[in-house]
Amino acid sequence: MIATDLRQQYDQQGYVIVRNAIDPDLAAETSAHVDWLLQKYPDMRPEQLHHELLVDDPFMHRLVGDDRLLDIVETFIGPNIALFAAHYIAKRPYDGQEVLWHQDGTYWPLEPMEVTTIWLAATDSTVENGCMRVLPGTQHNRLLSRAELQEVDDGKNVLASGIHPSQIDDSDVIDIELKAGDVSIHNPQIIHGSKANTSDQWRKGLTLRYIPTSTWVKRAEHANILLRGRSVPGVANLYAARPRFVPGEHMAFYGCEYW
Numbered sequence: 001m002i003a004t005d006l007r008q009q010y011d012q013q014g015y016v017i018v019r020n021a022i023d024p025d026l027a028a029e030t031s032a033h034v035d036w037l038l039q040k041y042p043d044m045r046p047e048q049l050h051h052e053l054l055v056d057d058p059f060m061h062r063l064v065g066d067d068r069l070l071d072i073v074e075t076f077i078g079p080n081i082a083l084f085a086a087h088y089i090a091k092r093p094y095d096g097q098e099v100l101w102h103q104d105g106t107y108w109p110l111e112p113m114e115v116t117t118i119w120l121a122a123t124d125s126t127v128e129n130g131c132m133r134v135l136p137g138t139q140h141n142r143l144l145s146r147a148e149l150q151e152v153d154d155g156k157n158v159l160a161s162g163i164h165p166s167q168i169d170d171s172d173v174i175d176i177e178l179k180a181g182d183v184s185i186h187n188p189q190i191i192h193g194s195k196a197n198t199s200d201q202w203r204k205g206l207t208l209r210y211i212p213t214s215t216w217v218k219r220a221e222h223a224n225i226l227l228r229g230r231s232v233p234g235v236a237n238l239y240a241a242r243p244r245f246v247p248g249e250h251m252a253f254y255g256c257e258y259w
């Protein structure tokens with residue numbers, strides 16, 4: 001899809017899909033990275049592999065700075081690009097949790113709310129294994145505050161909160177089924193979520209939140225990753241140093257000797 005078509009669907013629907021955004025080998029390494037992290041952090045649920053576990057990881061830096069991803073991101077946010085958060089939401093067979101309906105922007109300390117998400121499929125993502133679902137056009141809705149959400153802190157869903165079901169009309173819902181290596185891109189205001197994994201297959205997704213460097217991340221000590229272009233003087237974002245690959249401490253990956 002050419003850039004103007006990508007932009008047009010994103011503006012109208014709030015999301016767009018790019019097939020084969022990365023090659024199968026890199027998708028397989030991403031899937032292996034989830035397994036490696038779960039061995040390293042055996043007490044973590046696979047839906048909760050958050051930014052702080054990833055921000056100093058050489059494979060993560062290699063992946064999120066891949067030019068194929070940044071070329072897509074540049075279409076939406078321009079040439080000065082940073083990553084403010086990465087989060088694997090991986091769902092084990094039969095056990096993977098649901099994500100309640102929400103708008104991402106509700107949770108984020110960003111000013112302005114200029115940000116886009118790449119959702120990268122490390123495995124196939126299907127209706128059966130709990131693919132992401134979106135309500136097209138809802139990026140034009142008002143952004144709800146945290147106080148307006150329903151807290152559902154029962155340990156059975158990924159975010160512990162969500163939009164009250166009475167406020168959801170899911171008659172136009174789209175299931176975003178992806179093959180490993182595909183990505184979807186979504187707007188921070190679109191209403192989306194996903195069901196539990198009821199299949200015998202893993203679903204491994206990586207959410208990547210990219211900002212133009214003009215967006216201020218208002219969270220003390222939060223490390224972002226500068227990926228393309230320049231930081232903006234006066235926007236007080238912190239940027240992580242490029243990590244060095246240390247055998248035994250990090251997952252080995254293609255090209256890790258250059259890190």
Ligand SMILES: O=C(O)CCC(=O)C(=O)O
Pocket residue numbers: 089099104117119130131132192193194205207
């Ligand atoms: O991975 C999922 O199932 C949901 C993703 C999501 O909620 C997000 O990207 O904000």
